[in-house]
Amino acid sequence: LLLHAIETLNASVVLVLGQEKLWSMLRDVLKTKPNVDVVKLQKSGGVVSRNAKVRQKSRALRIREYFYGIANDLSPHSNIVDFSDLCIYRVGGGPQAPRSALPAGAEPSADPTRLTALNVNQDLLHLVLAVSYAKEPEEILSSNVAGFIWITDINFESKKVTYLAPSAGNLPGKYLVLGSLTWYEP
Structure with a gap:
């Protein structure tokens, strides 16, 4: 990348x-x-490396501040949408060809700009997703991000997703970009 x-x-x-x-x-x-x-x-003399636990705590606090504000003065909104109203994509990675399927001397490589469409599944629960302004899937890589939502519930019987957004109303776009950011509200 x-x-x-x-x-x-x-x-x-x-x-x-x-x-x-x-x-x-x-x-x-x-x-x-x-x-x-x-x-x-070289790092400056006063630089202190933070361990993984400290970075994780700091990241969780920043996500909480995004939805609730620094002084807990914001009120995010919980919304429910049908599975069909969302188009979820992951950027990069994807399956790689095994070495045995490649020409001699070639190395398998992942395309960091590859878009992969995903179906709604249980793995999305508690993930933070970016909301893209893209109008078509081909525009996702070059479009701005409107903001982020947090998936709080997935109901497979009714085919509904519940998410937390910083503001009320419909999402500005239907294309969501999956990352690896998981958050559990304390």
Whole structure:
């Protein structure tokens, strides 16, 4: 994904902060591109790395603030929609061909810009999804995100999804982009 971003943005300088292994890998991969310089920077002396638990707590607090406000002064709205009203997509990844199916010497690779349509399933419960302004699936990658919703319930009998949104009313678009952000309201 990083290499794709470097190529897409036509970067001439790539700064790597405090990641010796990443710097080395990028330098080796990009050495054939003379117009791209990979520069290693040292972390400042006062920088403290946060462990996974601290980052997870901080992320959960930011999500809560998004829906409820910093001072708990916002009132998000719970909405219910039919499965058919939503089109959910994942960007990137997808199944890769096994090495045995590839030409000799070729490596399997995932396309970081590949769109994959998803059906509503139990795995969506408690996920935070981005709401895209896209009018067609082909526009998802180039369209802005209107905001985020949080899936609070999925009823397979009635084929309804309940979600929490920062504001009342219908979603500004029907295309939702799945990430890996899970949140459980305390």
